Amino acid sequence: MSDRPWNILVLCTGNSARSILAEALFNALGGGRVRAFSAGSKPAGKINPFALELIEAQGLDTAGLRSKRWDEFAAPGAPALDLVVTVCGNAANEACPVWPGDFLRAHWGIDDPAAMEGSDDEKRAAFMKAYALLAERILTFLSLSFEDMPRDELQRHLDEIGRAGAAAAVPPGLTFTYDD
Numbered sequence: 001m002s003d004r005p006w007n008i009l010v011l012c013t014g015n016s017a018r019s020i021l022a023e024a025l026f027n028a029l030g031g032g033r034v035r036a037f038s039a040g041s042k043p044a045g046k047i048n049p050f051a052l053e054l055i056e057a058q059g060l061d062t063a064g065l066r067s068k069r070w071d072e073f074a075a076p077g078a079p080a081l082d083l084v085v086t087v088c089g090n091a092a093n094e095a096c097p098v099w100p101g102d103f104l105r106a107h108w109g110i111d112d113p114a115a116m117e118g119s120d121d122e123k124r125a126a127f128m129k130a131y132a133l134l135a136e137r138i139l140t141f142l143s144l145s146f147e148d149m150p151r152d153e154l155q156r157h158l159d160e161i162g163r164a165g166a167a168a169a170v171p172p173g174l175t176f177t178y179d180d
Helices: 018-029 049-057 120-142 151-163
Strands: 006-012 034-040 083-086 104-107
Touching: 006 018, 018 034, 018 049, 018 120, 049 120, 104 151, 120 151
Parallel strands: 006 034, 006 083, 083 104
Antiparallel strands: none
16 A cells, blocks of 8 residues: 555445445544545435534534535546445345445445434434444544555454444544534
8 A cells, every 4th residue: 555545435325424424434533544435326415414413513524525426436537445335224225335346345334314214303313323333433443554454354354343233332532412
């Protein structure tokens, strides 16, 4: 690997919630080691308002976040990808996008908070749960010396991270409050 940050593409179907949360988290927590993007196979065309509200409430940068189609990352001039992470869950029998290429892959399935029905508070709770699980997985990845790790060893770690259960606790330094 070169000295450049790792380019990570987070894929989902709608690119309005989970993948957007992951993009913001990777970029905020990565300390310059990673540069994250997100996309969808069938993008919603807009960020879910609960996702945007949560990202802003956490003090994360929202500049440049948008719901976009994955073919942007296959176009000439697109960043060379090092890792593609899919975040589709199983609860709604989602078909997870498959992205061809010679890079590492990880599946970190998370139930879609945008599919939550109920009150706004229940929806916010679903988004916070997805956010906490993504933060836990991203922090676990970032704790690795992934830049120098043999590919097969890193793939094992990526698979283990994806099999991790629900977030047991909110990672240190992350809060889940909304300013009214």
